[in-house]
Amino acid sequence: MTEAAIRMIGVNKWYGEFHALRDVDLEVARGEKIVLCGPSGSGKSTLIRCVNRLETHQSGRIVVDGVELTDDLRSVEEVRREVGMVFQHFNLFPHLTVLENCMLAPVHARKLPRTEAEAVALHYLEKVRIAEQAQKYPAGLSGGQQQRVAIARALCMKPKLMLFDEPTSALDPEMVKEVLDTMEALAREGMTMMVVTHEMGFARQVADRVIFMDQGQIVEIGAPEAFFTAPRHERTKSFLQQILR
Ligand SMILES: Nc1ncnc2c1ncn2[C@@H]1O[C@H](COP(=O)(O)OP(=O)(O)O)[C@@H](O)[C@H]1O
Numbered sequence: 001m002t003e004a005a006i007r008m009i010g011v012n013k014w015y016g017e018f019h020a021l022r023d024v025d026l027e028v029a030r031g032e033k034i035v036l037c038g039p040s041g042s043g044k045s046t047l048i049r050c051v052n053r054l055e056t057h058q059s060g061r062i063v064v065d066g067v068e069l070t071d072d073l074r075s076v077e078e079v080r081r082e083v084g085m086v087f088q089h090f091n092l093f094p095h096l097t098v099l100e101n102c103m104l105a106p107v108h109a110r111k112l113p114r115t116e117a118e119a120v121a122l123h124y125l126e127k128v129r130i131a132e133q134a135q136k137y138p139a140g141l142s143g144g145q146q147q148r149v150a151i152a153r154a155l156c157m158k159p160k161l162m163l164f165d166e167p168t169s170a171l172d173p174e175m176v177k178e179v180l181d182t183m184e185a186l187a188r189e190g191m192t193m194m195v196v197t198h199e200m201g202f203a204r205q206v207a208d209r210v211i212f213m214d215q216g217q218i219v220e221i222g223a224p225e226a227f228f229t230a231p232r233h234e235r236t237k238s239f240l241q242q243i244l245r
């Protein structure tokens with residue numbers, strides 16, 4: 001039996017009184033690329049942050065690569081080892097070089113010897129086409145370059161799946177493409193990906209399925225072609241009209 005990459009079954013999450021995720025059911029196959037869109041505050045970040053337990057859910061089940069996320073810290077550690085995450089703000093350490101940023105987690109969390117961690121880091125920096133910047137500090141790089149480093153840093157942990165939370169929305173427009181191209185290359189290599197983005201060109205090109213969320217619920221989910229040309233729900237239609245204007 002092949003286990004799904006992610007299974008969410010009847011997941012609910014509250015922030016205090018606020019019901020942030022409502023009965024979310026979702027199964028993501030291995031190698032599948034999911035794009036998540038929806039208005040601000042609809043729960044997109046909350047949903048993907050629940051997948052590596054940066055947020056905890058209060059009911060329902062979340063199973064990542066066969067491991068159920070529970071209060072047991074071992075399950076959380078196990079899942080986090082397999083899940084890479086890239087945020088809107090790159091969160092690179094400013095006092096470490098690009099190379100050191102990429103070596104940090106492999107050395108400390110995976111206990112890789114430094115020489116080996118360095119080779120891994122250079123390999124992935126090469127992949128995101130930024131190896132020549134390895135000795136620089138983040139501040140010396142453009143936003144697009146920093147985000148590519150952040151992607152390389154996540155890949156250095158050899159994750160089985162990657163979560164992206166609006167990876168291009170803090171970038172100047174001219175840098176969006178280089179980051180999307182990097183993500184597209186990763187997708188082509190077969191990585192399982194969940195991407196919160198409003199880059200609908202990317203969604204059309206790369207996504208196997210697109211999800212529209214509103215008010216903590218998955219309102220609609222479908223293949224990009226159907227999703228964009230024939231959305232079924234009024235809320236999806238009006239959202240798409242706004243962002244595709
Ligand atoms: N730590 C938090 N405490 C309280 N409310 C939160 C917290 N994080 C998010 N929320 C609320 O949950 C809702 C969903 O947030 P979020 O998942 O960030 O939405 P999105 O990513 O779609 O913009 C929003 O109304 C937001 O204000």
Ligand SMILES: [Mg+2]
Binds near residue numbers: 046
């Ligand atoms: Mg968000």
